[in-house]
Amino acid sequence: MEPSMIRVENLIKKFGDLTAVNDVSFDVQKGEIFAFLGPNGAGKTTTIKVLTTLLKPTSGSVELDGLNPVSHHNEARKAFGIVFQDPSLDQDLTAWENMNLHGVLYHVPSKIRRERTETLMKLFELWEKRDTVVKQFSGGMKRRLEIARGFLHTPKILFLDEPTLGLDPQSRNQLWTHVKHLNETERVTVFLTTHYMDEADRVAHRIAVIDHGRIVAMGTSQELKQQTNTESLEGAFLALTGSSIREESAGSADQLRQMARMFRR
Amino acid sequence: MSAIYILWLRELKKYSRSRAQIIASMGQPLLYLLVLGFGLGPVFEKAGSGNYRQFISPGIMGMTVLFTSVFSGIALLWDRQFGFLKETLVAPVPRIQVMIGRTLGGATVAMIQGTLIVIVCLLVGFRPVSLAMVPLGFVFLGLIATVFAALGTAIGSSLQDMQGFQLIMNFLVLPIFFLSGALFPLNNLPKALAVVTALDPLSYGVDGLRATLIGVSHFGAVTDAVVLVCVAAALLCLGAWRFSKIEI
Ligand SMILES: Nc1ncnc2c1ncn2[C@@H]1O[C@H](COP(=O)(O)OP(=O)(O)O)[C@@H](O)[C@H]1O
């Protein structure tokens, strides 16, 4: 039995009246690739923010590598790296300066920092643009830089919040190849969120389907398909979360929740 | 330590890349210096208070450092908006170091901007009474910069978005400037005004600049320095505390 790298128990996070994460519990083992699959507004990013010390939980407990990120934030921050869903680059600095700043903040020794920066920037086809101020980058280039920066140091736990959003297919491929490589060679635990079925299917060992702040199903892709009697993960996903577009009326939201509850029994 | 350094350096890089802004932000102090300096000068002199341009130059230096340092602290809001703040908040570096790097960077930028204004003052005819005291004048510029960069960080950490910014500007930063004695002497003020000016940390900064640059002082340079150091320490603690509480 591997030790838990991420442990979440009865996590609730409220923003005023809105309950973004509603009693979520799960465990991620060392060396596992675990995916949160869910529609927009399901509470994926909020969960990651609580785990990465950016938000305090309303109630419930969380642990990273045995550390509580609420009370031991400094120690907990040493355990993980993260690629955010939203932009987090300094637009006034050059690509290289952004990489360098990250490397210094994460204590990557300067020689390794320079070598890895070069390798990663070449891999994501940014090396030619290293001295360009990020403000002048296209959306795709910015996204690639965020990803490259996320790989500059090798953490125990890697959080990837919708990492492929806005990426071209080639970079997507690079990203997942790299993630799998890190996972296999360095036993990096990966927690990723996505709303692309095929990605979850392809890279994740285990998937939790999350909707309206609740985990409605959890298991391998195979298990999810069996549970819902569907052929594809997409079918399973729709069976679990309903086919309505989000921002529906309260009535149908309640129906969905009811369905989710039925499913859990 | 390297984290503090790299975040300090970041502030300097951002400053040096905003040439247009550097020049634009010289406009306001220059206007005060010229319009007030030449406009109110004759009245001031007739009242027997000496050369007004000599008198307000330290005030304008203080004003420049005040605005630049508060704004650099409030730039935290932009970093929140554009997302870079998150990157520093999840890094394995104690938040106090992140806060110190940012704040010292902001203070340094304010010092540079203040130095530019010192040069402008010299160009329009300001003359320090003693060259030997000029380095002490820069010590006071540095103290003002630290006090208000820390205040800016505390404010920037507490605001969620740009909406509160106008409020802070009108009800905190401008009053700090106008009630500091930057534009008028602190002697013989009405009682109420005397109390308020004595509570304004910038009063001590400007007074310290006058003490060292033109040899005129209300509180005395030692008092000025002691007050500024204490206020800086208090505001740095406040800023660090507010910064440690940021949630995104
Ligand atoms: N800072 C915040 N303040 C108020 N509501 C928020 C905040 N952050 C997220 N939310 C709300 O919480 C819910 C979950 O959001 P999020 O975790 O970002 O979803 P996901 O990442 O799954 O798309 C959404 O309804 C969103 O509007």
Ligand SMILES: [Mg+2]
């Ligand atoms: Mg999200």
